[in-house]
Amino acid sequence: MSAATSPLELGLPYPVVVARGVLGSLFELVSQHAPNHRYAFIVDEHVQRLHAPGALRGFPAERTLTLTVPSGEAYKTREEWQRLSDGLLAWGAGRDTTIIAMGGGVTGDLGGFVAATLHRGVPVVQVPTTLLAMVDSSVGGKTGVDTPAGKNLIGAFHDPSLVVADVDVLRTLPPDVRADGLAEMIKHGLIADADVFTELCGLLPDLAGARGAEVESLPDLVARSVAIKAHVVRQDAREAGLRQILNAGHTIAHAIEHVLNFSLSHGSAVAIGLVAEARLAERLGVAEAGLADTVADAVRRAGLPDRLPDGTTDQALVEATRSDKKARGGVVRYALMERVGRMSRGDGGWSLGVGDGDVMGVLGGMRGG
Ligand SMILES: NC(=O)c1ccc[n+]([C@@H]2O[C@H](COP(=O)([O-])OP(=O)(O)OC[C@H]3O[C@@H](n4cnc5c(N)ncnc54)[C@H](O)[C@@H]3O)[C@@H](O)[C@H]2O)c1
Numbered sequence: 001m002s003a004a005t006s007p008l009e010l011g012l013p014y015p016v017v018v019a020r021g022v023l024g025s026l027f028e029l030v031s032q033h034a035p036n037h038r039y040a041f042i043v044d045e046h047v048q049r050l051h052a053p054g055a056l057r058g059f060p061a062e063r064t065l066t067l068t069v070p071s072g073e074a075y076k077t078r079e080e081w082q083r084l085s086d087g088l089l090a091w092g093a094g095r096d097t098t099i100i101a102m103g104g105g106v107t108g109d110l111g112g113f114v115a116a117t118l119h120r121g122v123p124v125v126q127v128p129t130t131l132l133a134m135v136d137s138s139v140g141g142k143t144g145v146d147t148p149a150g151k152n153l154i155g156a157f158h159d160p161s162l163v164v165a166d167v168d169v170l171r172t173l174p175p176d177v178r179a180d181g182l183a184e185m186i187k188h189g190l191i192a193d194a195d196v197f198t199e200l201c202g203l204l205p206d207l208a209g210a211r212g213a214e215v216e217s218l219p220d221l222v223a224r225s226v227a228i229k230a231h232v233v234r235q236d237a238r239e240a241g242l243r244q245i246l247n248a249g250h251t252i253a254h255a256i257e258h259v260l261n262f263s264l265s266h267g268s269a270v271a272i273g274l275v276a277e278a279r280l281a282e283r284l285g286v287a288e289a290g291l292a293d294t295v296a297d298a299v300r301r302a303g304l305p306d307r308l309p310d311g312t313t314d315q316a317l318v319e320a321t322r323s324d325k326k327a328r329g330g331v332v333r334y335a336l337m338e339r340v341g342r343m344s345r346g347d348g349g350w351s352l353g354v355g356d357g358d359v360m361g362v363l364g365g366m367r368g369g
Pocket residue numbers: 044045046047050071072073076103104105106107109129130131132133136137138139140141142143151152169170171172173174177180
């Protein structure tokens with residue numbers, strides 16, 4: 001196998017390939033790691049137009065189906081799961097079918113859930129095409145759909161058989177969508193690897209710029225960011241403990257998204273959430289002084305916000321944190337940073353129950369400026 005198609009050494013039960021131009025070798029990789037009689041692509045509509053022709057090369061036309069998913073979170077639904085599942089069944093898809101989910105996190109979660117449930121589970125290959133999907137959602141096996149009651153409430157753990165990330169496809173990704181991925185990369189450095197964080201910080205202005213996808217070390221940075229996620233999910237596949245650290249910044253981020261009715265991008269919400277939760281960790285004496293300023297500096301370098309947006313009140317945000325899945329017995333639990341590259345174990349389970357007063361104290365200082 002050529003160097004470009006060699007999987008990373010991640011210790012996961014499935015291979016993950018990250019390289020420029022690797023989409024042209026997709027059939028070769030799928031034949032090797034998830035061979036089957038039939039292949040069904042579930043593809044985001046934009047990705048279909050931009051990148052599917054190259055990816056489909058080599059797949060046997062008479063045994064390959066392509067189903068397109070409309071772009072956007074609004075389509076990560078049970079209705080779309082049903083439409084796709086029915087389409088596959090009408091085509092005759094049996095256990096002899098490998099599904100290839102190609103797109104951002106929406107397509108990955110939806111296509112993965114279709115694969116998890118079709119005939120009680122068929123193999124899925126994840127082909128992430130957004131930066132966020134490459135470094136975050138394609139690895140870890142979480143699949144699912146949203147419901148009117150909330151996001152990701154119906155789903156299943158279903159590991160992919162293979163993950164193929166072609167960094168070249170990021171050239172067509174709009175910069176604001178790329179920024180969502182940068183926020184998660186900042187998070188990964190913060191929670192587990194100070195070297196990754198430092199290197200990333202130096203490159204953030206370039207990565208966030210118009211030619212960000214051209215940055216030479218991007219494949220390496222993506223690979224190291226995936227490795228951090230892999231390291232965590234390998235030790236805690238079912239979110240029993242350590243996986244909590246991946247929620248860094250996300251308790252506040254989810255509250256902001258909720259209060260603003262998802263009008264702010266996830267990456268922007270995560271950026272603000274990371275800063276807020278770093279300030280919270282400092283306030284509680286969990287983190288060393290100066291951490292929050294370091295985090296704020298990083299998110300600003302990525303062109304992401306570090307202050308609370310208009311349209312949110314402290315009261316509304318605190319109330320929103322209470323509806324988060326992570327609230328236990330009425331106390332909201334936070335995964336808190338100790339310093340760059342290291343998370344706190346909290347009071348067990350890598351999280352800490354925090355009173356509303358402390359959260360209010362932090363939020364109050366994060367407006368204006
Ligand atoms: N399963 C997990 O562990 C996990 C983790 C984090 C996030 N998620 C989920 O991921 C989703 C967000 O994923 P996302 O940020 O990738 O959003 P997304 O899938 O909605 O994609 C964002 C936009 O980018 C477009 N796009 C994708 N690839 C492109 C490319 N190469 N060129 C041009 N346009 C392209 C899409 O059409 C879409 O408009 C959320 O639903 C979230 O819940 C899941």
